[in-house]
Amino acid sequence: TGGSFSSDLNGMAVKHACQQIRQRLDTVITDNNVNISWNDLVKQAYFVRIDLCALRFYMTPNMFDADFTENQANYNYFTQGATVT
Incomplete structure (x- = not known):
C-alpha cells in the first residue's frame, strides 16, 4: 500500500483476529495431542463446531486527542479492508 497506510491498521486487525481464532483452537489442543497437525x-x-471466523478492527491509539473544531486530527487517513475465503 502507498506509505503502508493500510498495513499498520489492517495488520493489527488481522493480528487480533488471528489471536481470537487461536484462542478458540487452543480449546481443541489437549495434553494428548499437542503435536497435532494443522489439518487435523x-x-x-x-x-466440534468451533467458529473459525473472526471479525476485528483496529483504531489508531490516542485518536480522540484530535481537535475537530480546528479540523486537525492525529491521523491523516481512513482505510478499510475485507477478506473472504
Whole structure:
C-alpha cells in the first residue's frame, strides 16, 4: 500500500483476529495431542463446531486527542479492508 497506510491498521486487525481464532483452537489442543497437525486441528475444530471466523478492527491509539473544531486530527487517513475465503 502507498506509505503502508493500510498495513499498520489492517495488520493489527488481522493480528487480533488471528489471536481470537487461536484462542478458540487452543480449546481443541489437549495434553494428548499437542503435536497435532494443522489439518487435523482444523478438522477437529470443525467437527466440534468451533467458529473459525473472526471479525476485528483496529483504531489508531490516542485518536480522540484530535481537535475537530480546528479540523486537525492525529491521523491523516481512513482505510478499510475485507477478506473472504
